[in-house]
Amino acid sequence: MSHNLIHIDKDICTGCRRCVDVCPVDAIHGQSGTPHEINLDTCVACGQCVQVCSSYLSEFESTPTIYAEKLAKRGMLSSVHEPLFAAYAQCHTHEVKDALANKNLFTFVQCAPSVRVAIGEEFGMPLGVLTPGKLAAALRRLGFDRVYDTNFGADITIMEEGSELLHRLTSGEGKLPMFTSCCPAWVKYIEQDYPDLLEHLSSCKSPMGMAAPVFKTIGAEIDNVDPAKIYSVAVMPCTCKHFEAARPEMNASGYQDTDVVITTRELAQLIKDAGIDFVNLPEEEFDQPFGEYSGAGAIFGVTGGVMEAALRTGYELLTKEQIPQLDLEFVRGDNGLRTADVALGDMTVKIAVVAGLDSAAKVLESVKAGTCEYDFVEIMTCPEGCMTGGGQPKLLLDGHRKLAFNQRRAALYSHDKDLPVRKSHENPSIKKLYGDYLGEPFGHHAHDLLHTTYTPRKVK
């Protein structure tokens, strides 16, 4: 299934092939020393080529006219004046700017966990600086009518995915291992490369995918607005989320649940375009009720975070006892595969955490061969989870990547530690959402809004 999200500019590409080395699906082709091309059928739009590309448009080869034409072709605002590199993600900032200027629309926005530990970098703040308050303030000043949060969506995901896992473990229905389904690049990958294993994917939508239909149904009711007039924007660290949001089945609200997705970088460009002084913004809160989140929701941004959040809730739902230790160090780490045996009451659950599709392929091959012992596997495409996503601020130098990753990770864990509620099922707004609207987690109404199906998409 093709998309139009990631490109290589032939005028700028030198054919150094550093992007080829990081592409997890071998979608980039070309002869060394000549401009390369991306096969958009196989490309999973993870954007890691965008992050690694170092061939930029030199001042000596450019003019203001050439620069302006390139901005326009990339869908970038004309106010942008950063260096342009050969590999790029198509921008959607104009759509957001137009929607915010349209007085007939009621605008919602949600922000992924990882945006708040990276966006400050685009304003010269330290790497991994934690800025949820300034982020909310900036979105409000851009003119969004409701400033909601994907972290709240992450808490819903835990309620659903945790319940789904317990159901698969205890009822014998559904395939094991169960794979997480938050990462759209991973989902596209399994749909096209391992279509026979799709039943192993959790039916849960991603946190963004769950929050969006909640906004356009329950959120519309709360604000008493016609859902047809709601324009819902998602800010993601991810270049593939646009692909996920555009899937035709993402319309549980009766409308396309998310109207447009922009990346962390694009949001920074919008903030600069509006002349907002991000660094000196006051700390503000996200709007209620869909802006309240737990520490478990916050750590979705890092590899192992979904697993840790799920275990915190799964343990307590199953055993009806408090989990003795909240910081589950054994699932934390960086690239590759981590495994553990976790005791949930009388049951031992074998879990695995995967960052990177090369490690994912090994797990998938073991499932195919019937040798996979895991019950539950978290899989993310990007090197260390979403905070290292293709839509995050691009580090100028490779040497600063690890430093940035470490700081962003530390910021997400410290955010979790400092939040008053650290388990998804204890988030008061989550309790209210289920109590007042959704009923039982993994129940009938929840299923209609929050779960999805997958399609085999074997690339010929």
Next chain:
Amino acid sequence: MKSTKFIVADADKCIGCKICEVACHAAHDNLNYTVGAQYSAITPRLHVMQVNGKYVPVQCRQCEDAPCANACAIGAITEVDGKIIINEKTCIGCKACLVACPFGAIDLRPQIHNGEVVTQPRLKTLQDADENKSVLVAYKCDLCAENETQACVAACPENALRVYNALDDSKAKALQSALALHAI
């Protein structure tokens, strides 16, 4: 006797990724880490050139008898600690050094101070009479004079760049020749 060191690239190793250029900019002109926080254009002091389908960066040789320094009318180019350095504060942008340099290793660019382009005190252009012209100065590789390591050398993923000491290298080669002669 001592000679100046210089950075030289191995054309067989260079893949043309231009990260040496980006690293050069980061080391000299940039306080921020990310692309979105770059407030000046990337103006590197070495340039990756493509010749016959191959790439290789070109930069200053730190010439012993520096033609650029000998051509400079105001003495803005001097040898400092074994490096040929252009004083960008006193440079008047006359371009004599660009003409004199046999390697094309010197360029002109706007002078930047604290991230801002410096403008002329009075000089304007006829086309844009409201704004003073920016100050253009000569600049080139200074072997990262402010730092202990060289940014381009450190950033190259292929280890194609190195700091070369021609005299030491020559002595080492002479020693190898002598050993070879003994072996005969």
